[in-house]
Amino acid sequence: MKSLISQDALDQLFYQAHSFNQFTDQPVSDEQIVQLYELLKWGPTSMNTQPARYLFIQSTEAKERLLPAMLASNVEKTRHAPLTVIVASDSEFYEHLPTQFKAYDAAPMFRENKELAKATAFRNGSLQGAYLMIAARALGLDCGAMSGFDPEKVNATFFPEGRWKVNFIVNLGYGVDGGHHPRGERLAFDQVARVL
Numbered sequence: 001m002k003s004l005i006s007q008d009a010l011d012q013l014f015y016q017a018h019s020f021n022q023f024t025d026q027p028v029s030d031e032q033i034v035q036l037y038e039l040l041k042w043g044p045t046s047m048n049t050q051p052a053r054y055l056f057i058q059s060t061e062a063k064e065r066l067l068p069a070m071l072a073s074n075v076e077k078t079r080h081a082p083l084t085v086i087v088a089s090d091s092e093f094y095e096h097l098p099t100q101f102k103a104y105d106a107a108p109m110f111r112e113n114k115e116l117a118k119a120t121a122f123r124n125g126s127l128q129g130a131y132l133m134i135a136a137r138a139l140g141l142d143c144g145a146m147s148g149f150d151p152e153k154v155n156a157t158f159f160p161e162g163r164w165k166v167n168f169i170v171n172l173g174y175g176v177d178g179g180h181h182p183r184g185e186r187l188a189f190d191q192v193a194r195v196l
């Protein structure tokens, strides 16, 4: 029997979770990186396609290669974040379907329809990026997502083979107290939802 998770857990995941621009120096360990994936991987994707790929930028050398692709306002926060994740999508994700989706051979459906493959990679890769952020918060980490960067530069620098393509980028670590913008409003239920 499942139960509602605690108010503390809801606060950590949602009510008190902010997008951070400043992080402490406390590193994110290799064990935490694996733990992060071991949690987020259980989030659902259509036909279990799991198109997202994750490039964890930890070293100063790799960070220096990323910074020229970032929008000016995202450079310093990315430089100082202990860990930055490039959330990418595998444009040929369907090659893993024989082991990941055993109901029938679904790979040809995507292999022969590039538009369907692209839409599926984007939809599910974005979902998995969101699972990554929620999983990070569940592990006590803070994050700050970014779409302000030059995707062509990121792809040319990190994915020159062309199969993986960046979707968005997330800084991870332990947020500095107040190292985020004031909470923005959220649209009210009536503005965004209809119940039929």
Ligand SMILES: Cc1cc2nc3c(=O)[nH]c(=O)nc-3n(C[C@H](O)[C@H](O)[C@H](O)COP(=O)(O)O)c2cc1C
Pocket: 017, 018, 019, 020, 074, 144, 145, 146, 147, 148, 149, 168, 180, 181, 183, 184
């Ligand atoms: C996919 C995505 C891309 C974002 N891109 C940027 C960005 O490039 N630069 C930035 O400062 N914030 C970026 N943000 C942060 C949002 O502005 C922030 O999440 C939003 O204003 C809500 O703030 P809150 O999470 O602190 O409540 C991005 C967030 C998401 C989810």
